[in-house]
Amino acid sequence: MEKALAVLNLNKLKGKVTLKHVGWIIVSLKVIILLYFIHLVIEGFQANTFQFGSMFFGFILAGFVAQLIDGALGMAYGVSCTSLLLWFGIPPKFASASVHTSEIFTTGVSGLSHIRFKNIDKKLFFQIAITGSIGAILGAYLLSDILDGNLIKPYISVYLLGLGLYLLFKAYRNKAKAARKIKNAPLLAFCGGLFDAIGGGGWGPIVTSNLLSQGKNARESIGTVNTAEFFVTYFATAVFIFVLGVQHLEIVLGLIIGGVIAAPVGAYVASRINPRVLLTLVGVMVVLISSWSIFQAWF
Template identity: 70%
Template sequence: MSNKVQAIDVPTPLVKKKILSPIVGLILLLKVVIIAYFGYMLVQAVQNNTVNFDSTFFLFILAGFFAQLIDGALGMAYGVSCTTLLLSLGISPKLASASVHTSEIFTTGVSGLSHIRFNNLDKKLFFKIVFTGVLGASLGAYLLSDLIDGAVIKPYISVYLVFLGGYLIYKAIRKNVEGKPKRKYAPVLALFGGLLDAIGGGGWGPIVTSNLLSQGHNPRKTIGTVNTAEFFVTYFATIVFIFVLGVQHLDIVLGLVIGGVLAAPIGAYVASKVNPKTLLILVGTLVVLTSIWSLINIFLK
């Protein structure tokens, strides 16, 4: 009879689950708080007949679905897509940004949890960008609410992103995207990404994701990490918006939330399966196209 003792290895997924559980727990806790608050606001709006569920409401659901599908898979474009839609309907930039960030609390939370589920998170990179990202977004929300016009700096950001997107495509074609990543400037990058995202109604993904990819980070891990950090960035920016502006256009927010929540797990799954080089080319192309479109709209006004 053999008396061999077999070594028992802890499964890798279990180890990862234990490491990531504080992030998951905090996301869930913050989501419960905000869901309770907006549930109360929705009940009040329905009772006062101040929320409108007409045919336009379903257009917001579709907009939220496709915007989050792109954002979850490529790490960007939710804010840009939704903000463009709201501005086209005559909503002011500050209220458009507030509405988009409010809806993103729900969509980015589901997206972040989905990316964690599909092992798309770089924990070290996450902690390097989340704190300064929150600081930048909170400051940007305050500045936009009270002091500055976000439209003034948009053209300069768009021009920068056109060149950055072109560089990403070049990098994907000419080099191996699995180069040694650089994290030295990630906190500063997140600070400016959060600041410009709040001021411009979108930009966290194009600015942070694109720059990190250009520094050699793995596309799948970068997209998952930036999307997960975006929940916290959006959450605290929205708190500032609510404190200064209150909650407006609840029907628009609800439509974007429903569509975005449905699409978030799909986007995260796509990001976990697509080839890194292909993913980088898609991100670069999306950055160039959305930035050029933004410039065209600016100059046509």
């Protein structure tokens, strides 16, 4: 009985909260994290703790490549970026924390844009945003406080290898099936948020691809999942900051700088290159990098 009442109250809350309210929540949360990071950057410069060496330019390159891919495909930022950071030797928990922190600045803008152009299925949004955030919180806590980074790194590489192979499969599979009722969306989002936080990427490939495979409209699938991703990313980052603090801020700054530079280039690439070709290139890159990481760890 109590469970039924809780569900009823949640449904009433969903009815009262409009997409305009969601937009203002996104703006408010972005302002909070922006002010916090401005404070950290000022402190870092005053204490002279930043390391602007050759690795910093590597982080800019990683952010550029990942955002270029994401801008052209609408997915695979986390998978691409995390694979590159692991290749640079960054521990898994710091790689995932850095990727999620930098994503806050891109997913927020993306979400607001989708709200503006009404690309969102409101019912589906609440189904995946809530459980996806819960999964992300759990995944971030497991990665940052319980799981051994060195021990789990090969398994994360295996996970990323699987995603890379799936991207290759997605590039050459048949078109989506006819539309039908979406099944198990909350559970799908929970798993997507969990694995995204632990592996540093996968929310888009897991959730968007599954919705499309069930016949969900592409415009609403991408818009809804991208908007929900802001909350998944935000709460995962909050856990990382609470447990780990903010370390390796130069990684985050590098990813953001590279992403900002790549954003307009990604839009141009999206209009020029065949998406199947680009998705194939991404899949091959992720497979090669992940395979090399697995080889180093186990052989």
